[in-house]
Amino acid sequence: xxxLVESGGGLVQVGGSLRLSCAATSVRTFSTMGWFRQAPGKxxxxxxxxxxxxxxxxxxxxxxxxxTILRDNAKNTVYLQMNSLTPGxxxxxxxxxxxxxxxxxxxEETLYExxxxxxxxxxxx
Numbered sequence: 001x002x003x004l005v006e007s008g009g010g011l012v013q014v015g016g017s018l019r020l021s022c023a024a025t026s027v028r029t030f031s032t033m034g035w036f037r038q039a040p041g042k043x044x045x046x047x048x049x050x051x052x053x054x055x056x057x058x059x060x061x062x063x064x065x066x067x068t069i070l071r072d073n074a075k076n077t078v079y080l081q082m083n084s085l086t087p088g089x090x091x092x093x094x095x096x097x098x099x100x101x102x103x104x105x106x107x108e109e110t111l112y113e114x115x116x117x118x119x120x121x122x123x124x125x
Contacts (some may be wrong), residue, residue: 002026002114004095009119012085019082020080020119027052032098032105033078034112037091044106050078058105084125092118
């Protein structure tokens with residue numbers, strides 16, 4: 001059973017930056033690692049994902065140009081660099097793994113498993 005541990009959340013002002021980390025105990029060759037977030041009173045939504053081997057990425061439209069997903073294969077770690085943060089980015093951020101090979105990176109949370117415990121990101125105005 002793969003375990004994922006998120007870290008790096010916190011309180012930041014509008015326009016600020018944060019870098020989230022997601023460390024995995026193991027990553028299969030064809031894994032895709034994704035970041036999702038859930039704001040109070042809202043459903044969990046896709047943020048970004050990366051193919052661990054190829055480095056191919058996919059982003060939600062709401063974060064394109066502001067967030068960057070990165071991975072460190074040697075450390076089995078995925079990062080989410082978040083810049084130009086707005087109050088709308090306030091949420092609990094989760095990482096998860098899609099272990100199956102797919103033609104395209106999926107954005108549906110039902111494709112992902114081994115969810116981390118989440119890390120809170122709060123953007124104050």
